[in-house]
Amino acid sequence: MELNSRVPSGSLADKWDNHQFANKLVNPANRRKFTVIVVGTGLAGASASATLAEQGYNVKTFCIQDSPRRAHSIAAQGGINAAKNYQNDGDSVHRLFYDTIKGGDFRAREANVYRLAQVSNSIIDQCVAQGVPFAREYGGTLSNRSFGGAQVSRTFYARGQTGQQLLLGAYSALSRQIHAGKVTMFSRREMMDLVLVDGKARGITTRNLITGELESHCADAVILATGGYGNVYFLSTNAMASNVTAAWRACKHGAGMANPCFVQIHPTCIPVHGDYQSKLTLMSESLRNDGRVWVPLKEDDKRPPSQIPESERDYYLEKKYPSFGNLVPRDVASRNAKEQCDAGKGVGNTGLAVYLDFAEAIKRDGQATILKKYGNLFQMYEKITDKNPLNEPMTIYPAVHYTMGGLWVDYDLMTTIPGLFALGECNFSDHGANRLGASALMQGLADGYFVIATSIAHYIGSTPMERISEIAPEFDESRKNVADRIHRLLRNSMRGPSGKVTVDQIHKELGRLLWDNCGMARNKAGLEAALAQLPDLKEKFWNEVYVPGTGTDINQSLERAGRVADFLEFADVMVRDALAREESCGCHLREESQTPENEAKRDDAHYSHVSVWQYQGDNQAPVMHKEPLIFENVTPSQRSYK
């Protein structure tokens, strides 16, 4: 596997310009002769579809939901970063670049991150022009807030629904192109396979989720914008349909999977309360601005929080990190919560939660002020838990939230398969080992609105391509393979459920295994144990799982079964990656590699690289390749929040 990152020459600030100039173009009149497939309609997919269609390409866009407006980008709450420096507090493109690369613990590619910071300003302009109702100051200018521990106010927001508003902006641009006939929209379709012709990505096989029909679609380039794989853990803040299937199918055809073990675990989620639970709900990180995190000083203290006197409380974040206190980065806050619960100090029914207490803030600022800031969050919390945070502390626990790893892409966002591009959370490119708050929306839209168009033009302009259609034998074969697999998944369905397990049972087992061994803190023994258990789980799945119904109808159990089958294969690469990276960095904490104060210790001498995994076959270990990370403009430093 050749990993040519194609980072352009020149100084960091000139690279993007140089690259755009060096890239080949496609004449506007010629663009209508080319078709591009976009899978996914989140921020990256919807913006890419709209932008390519505006430029004249024919676009076929696919989404799994009933409407492109429902992709999970919609659930992002906090905001979107940009280096506008509207607040005159010393922000700049370079500072946004530096913060992002440092936040990622120096495991991202400099050139990509710098470009992200460069185009961030255009994103805001674009969204404003689309009619996104960002929060405004009384004077009518855009309002900003500081987010996720940033030292400047660079986050633009629309109440607690920034993701929704940005997605609806991209969706509206997409809708306009659907109306204009430039985008053909295929909703309720799941991508089941990638189709390669002459080694180039030329199409996909999809399953129509309503009729069960397998459909072939051919194109000149394929863009995956299919999001992250957080649902491999079963419980996460991701939407129920989020999956790794599209990306994993691409891996099976030769795309490299980069840093799959980099998973962000968000510290402020509502804790798990029962084994029936289907998903976790994120509470905005901003709560930590006023809430104080604590656990009882004694182990197994079952008293209600109001009966635990001040002297018997352990405000462990404030004690351990006097300068940052409750505002330490996500990974640090998450790990410390786990540490306390592992030590038996966890609270709530399950012992897997810590308190987030607003009593002092309410006393200091008054109930009205606190409600004004967090009213909607308090309400959401009360709806779910039936407890009012004004009267008793919230309980929180970390949950899987975002995956920094993903398909390996070069500077053009092209994977190791020619003609296959990956955008947004689906690729690995910008966040390194940890993503900063309000950066996911920025990356998705940067990729879709401002990066992908020149990449597509360059690829099409520089690649000789045969005219093909869906009757090419490769499409036939792909459909046959997909049909076979569906048939295998359904082979127990005739024999009835006696003694069989359901898809969710296996998925929960997989999630538990990964959460325990490849979650917030990882060690060699645990990872090896998980790796050893995965084949059994996989075998159990294929032998014992019972999927009701048929493949020629709406069958949600079958949809889930297909996704879990891919998660099971993917989990193997993920654990191997965590095992191979014997350092701690960002969200990846190897217990063997810690500073004396139990902080993550990076090992730049051995692990300053991107791990890219190449699929070798169903029962063979994948092979790891390395893309070295070279830092010419920043000096990797050890993060310290003491």
Place this chain on the structure above:
Amino acid sequence: MWFIRFVTSSIGKKLIMGTTGLLLFLFLCTHAAGNATIYMSSEVFQSYADELHSHPLIVMVFSLVIFVLFVVHAGLGIFLFLENRRDPGCRYAVNTRVVSNSLASRTMPYSGLFILLFVLVHVFGFTFGPEHVPISETVKVMLSGFFYGLFYIISFIILAIHLSHGFWSMLQTFGLNHPRYNVLIARLTYILPAFFLLLFGGIPLYFMSGAGASF
């Protein structure tokens, strides 16, 4: 053509309902003002009627306009009622209305039809009533009758219910919905129908109770 497109659109039809409703409401206001003279004396009332009928052209044009308004308002209302019923109202096994005060809005077509019936009876009773008898005398004779009077009172109650949704609904259709005035509108939508109910309903009551025996 834009006008055809306008009147065939869903909002266009609503706006026509609202406009004709408003004009009928204004007519009701003038009618109420005229009828209020009953409470003064039969002479004042009779002179008002005589004065009115000394301008036959005005009366004719006025009547014609009101007739057209009635036809449009009732005709379109029935059309909308039937059109909406194509999407069956009872499409759920359990029907629950969340909005508490929806009696008026739910019964608009029925109250409307009843008012139409009332108008027919009223017009045939008075406008085309016995000639050569002074109108003040007709009023007294007819409204003193128990069933006739009762019919009138019931009609006025139904008119008030119809208006209590209609008035607010009309303003909403015209786009008049602003937090600053909504409280006022919400009050007026009950006060105005109540006022009409008192004023109109008082007349048959006045005669039925015998208070108007010396009219």
Place this chain on the structure above:
Amino acid sequence: MSSIDLTLQIWRQKNNDSLGHLETYFLQGIHTDMSFLEMLDVLNEKLTKEGKDPVTFDHDCREGICGMCGAVVNGVAHGPEKEITLCQLHMRNFRSGDTLVIEPFRSKAFPIRKDLMVDRSALDRIIQSGGYVSVNTGGTPDGNSLPIPSSVAELAMDAAACIGCGACVASCPNGAAMLFTSAKISQLCLLPQGQPERKRRALAMVETMDKEGFGNCTNFRECEAVCPKSISIRNIARLNREFLVASLLEG
């Protein structure tokens, strides 16, 4: 944490062409901390293990923002609690022994796909006919070049909060999509960016709305009452104004 026993009557329908019926299920030991959809998950696991066909229902984010889920519970879209979607409804709203009748969002414009799953693409087509600012990517002016009063941005945001779940249509006795359409029209007519296409947008979106088979608005206010995002019918008033002005002056 306590648990309750429930009788469920759920609408089962194979597809839009077949006839549907209410089927009765009994569920015991439902935790009151469960969400409504988790309760349905429990039912589906049970049905699967019994060899029966699980109930098909749409759902995705399960945090009340994607607009994918929705059903009519005892005659009320998204169930008895106000300002939430079905996924945020928790079982503590019910008592042991309750009977819940669960039906899909019904409207002439929403064909039933299976059980509780309906096709709401008509709403997408309303947006496609004009629910956007026609601006291409790139070359847009600086975000601060047009000042927008904070109050206007907030009003626009109130309308823009719509999640497109279709509860307004499902609850309207006439099956009207006025609240949905008016929310998008309001958002864009309030903002300066939406001005150039203001009239054209109102005409086009209303035309599509009518064509898709949605009913007439007769100001029942049921839509506003069940809207999980509390979209106000003030937006419908605004749409009426926009449409009147556009009809008189445009095209």
